[in-house]
Amino acid sequence: MDPAQCPAPPKSGPIRDGDRQRLARCLELALNGRFGAAPNPMVGALVCDARGRQVGEGFHREAGGPHAEVEALASARSAGAEVAGGSVFVSLEPCCFHGKTPPCTAALLNAGIERVVAIHRDPNPRVAGGGFRQLQEAGVEVAWLAADDPLVSRALQANWRFLVQQIAQRPAVTLKWAMSLDGRIATSTGESQWISSPEGRSWALELRDEHDAILVGSGTALADDPRLTRRSGRRKGAILRIVLDRRLRLRPTARMLTEKGPVLVYTGPGTPGDSTRDARTATLRAAGAEVIQLEDPSPATVLRHLHGRGIQSLLIEGGAEVLGAFATNHAFDRVAVCCAARLIGGAQAPGPLGGRGFEILEQTPRLTPFSSEIRGPDMVLTSFRDRCLRDLYESVGG
Numbered sequence: 194m195d196p197a198q199c200p201a202p203p204k205s206g207p208i209r210d211g212d213r214q215r216l217a218r219c220l221e222l223a224l225n226g227r228f229g230a231a232p233n234p235m236v237g238a239l240v241c242d243a244r245g246r247q248v249g250e251g252f253h254r255e256a257g258g259p260h261a262e263v264e265a266l267a268s269a270r271s272a273g274a275e276v277a278g279g280s281v282f283v284s285l286e287p288c289c290f291h292g293k294t295p296p297c298t299a300a301l302l303n304a305g306i307e308r309v310v311a312i313h314r315d316p317n318p319r320v321a322g323g324g325f326r327q328l329q330e331a332g333v334e335v336a337w338l339a340a341d342d343p344l345v346s347r348a349l350q351a352n353w354r355f356l357v358q359q360i361a362q363r364p365a366v367t368l369k370w371a372m373s374l375d376g377r378i379a380t381s382t383g384e385s386q387w388i389s390s391p392e393g394r395s396w397a398l399e400l401r402d403e404h405d406a407i408l409v410g411s412g413t414a415l416a417d418d419p420r421l422t423r424r425s426g427r428r429k430g431a432i433l434r435i436v437l438d439r440r441l442r443l444r445p446t447a448r449m450l451t452e453k454g455p456v457l458v459y460t461g462p463g464t465p466g467d468s469t470r471d472a473r474t475a476t477l478r479a480a481g482a483e484v485i486q487l488e489d490p491s492p493a494t495v496l497r498h499l500h501g502r503g504i505q506s507l508l509i510e511g512g513a514e515v516l517g518a519f520a521t522n523h524a525f526d527r528v529a530v531c532c533a534a535r536l537i538g539g540a541q542a543p544g545p546l547g548g549r550g551f552e553i554l555e556q557t558p559r560l561t562p563f564s565s566e567i568r569g570p571d572m573v574l575t576s577f578r579d580r581c582l583r584d585l586y587e588s589v590g591g
């Protein structure tokens with residue numbers, strides 16, 4: 194489209210006293226969709242009547258189900274409240290297109306809502322300010338927070354998986370490991386089960402519920418024979434389990450192949466004249482794995498391929514060589530570390546990031562300040578790649 198014909202970006206109306214508090218409640222409601230909303234964003238909403246009294250609230254429970262605004266309007270109506278002339282507060286710009294459900298802008302207009310206040314714009318190209326514009330054009334007062342508002346930062350971090358996929362056109366990536374306080378992910382003899390406590394391990398299972406897919410290198414698949422399954426029952430469906438395995442060393446008897454759920458093996462082209470390769474591929478396929486040959490299972494190629502399959506979020510659980518490859522290629526968005534109350538030591542015991550690492554400090558990825566939580570005797574730490582959060586801010590107009 195000729196840029197001169199692009200509609201001007203909508204402008205926010207004023208934020209009033211009490212708006213932020215209501216938006217903070219919307220974000221709290223949104224987080225109830227932590228394990229169900231994907232691939233959609235987590236969204237929470239509340240409705241106030243024409244006199245400003247809160248009369249309903251709701252959140253987006255699962256993809257394909259009603260959006261938060263529709264849930265909130267329904268809860269107000271079922272309580273017998275009159276919503277016409279009222280306001281709706283919502284954590285994300287209302288959608289304005291027909292997806293699996295009709296547009297929320299239509300639901301708001303049909304309900305006679307006169308004011309809509311949101312935390313931030315939706316960078317999804319099918320919305321991208323269009324929801325705000327449609328409401329304003331219909332005479333609704335619309336306001337949203339300035340990008341430097343602390344609530345915007347919290348909302349962006351909550352929906353980082355959805356937003357990264359929209360912006361970067363690849364899955365959102367978490368690098369995860371468990372280490373001793375002295376930074377070892379295994380002993381010098383390769384023993385790593387279990388460095389973390391049962392409480393630390395249950396946090397790791399929560400991470401699996403937040404991601405669509407989980408990835409390990411062939412080294413970990415051989416050394417630990419992990420199942421890589423979801424076990425909490427919080428999130429429906431099996432997680433896609435991925436092994437990077439250029440030499441096709443994964444054993445057909447591996448536990449991940451005997452557990453229910455898909456297993457995908459990314460391999461490379463192999464060496465010319467290796468006649469056993471076809472046989473190993475056939476054996477792994479017979480054992481239930483999908484084997485895909487890439488030019489090279491490098492971080493960028495793997496992420497591109499997974500994006501093509503609609504994978505929104507990827508949890509990388511090791512080992513050191515694979516974590517190091519994704520880290521040094523800046524192919525990650527978040528780091529999640531369980532720091533166990535234990536000391537391992539030993540110059541030969543591996544740290545979390547193998548490979549060549551960075552040689553120049555200036556080139557190392559900067560991370561945002563840690564969030565930390567105590568789980569049993571362990572401390573769990575999460576942090577975003579600084580660049581990732583800056584991209585999220587830019588996408589919502591910051």
Ligand SMILES: NC(=O)c1ccc[n+]([C@@H]2O[C@H](COP(=O)([O-])OP(=O)(O)OC[C@H]3O[C@@H](n4cnc5c(N)ncnc54)[C@H](OP(=O)(O)O)[C@@H]3O)[C@@H](O)[C@H]2O)c1
Pocket residue numbers: 369370371372377378379383384385386388409410411412413414416417437438439440441442490491492510511512513514515516518547
């Ligand atoms: N504490 C923890 O959180 C934790 C978690 C996981 C593992 N571990 C421990 O870590 C150890 C295994 O780690 P590891 O470093 O030896 O193995 P790894 O990172 O799991 O696997 C490395 C192998 O992956 C294959 N690979 C394929 N594509 C790759 C790519 N793009 N980049 C890097 N590797 C690629 C390579 O073999 P090919 O060339 O044959 O493809 C490589 O040798 C075990 O002792 C395990 O117990 C600890």
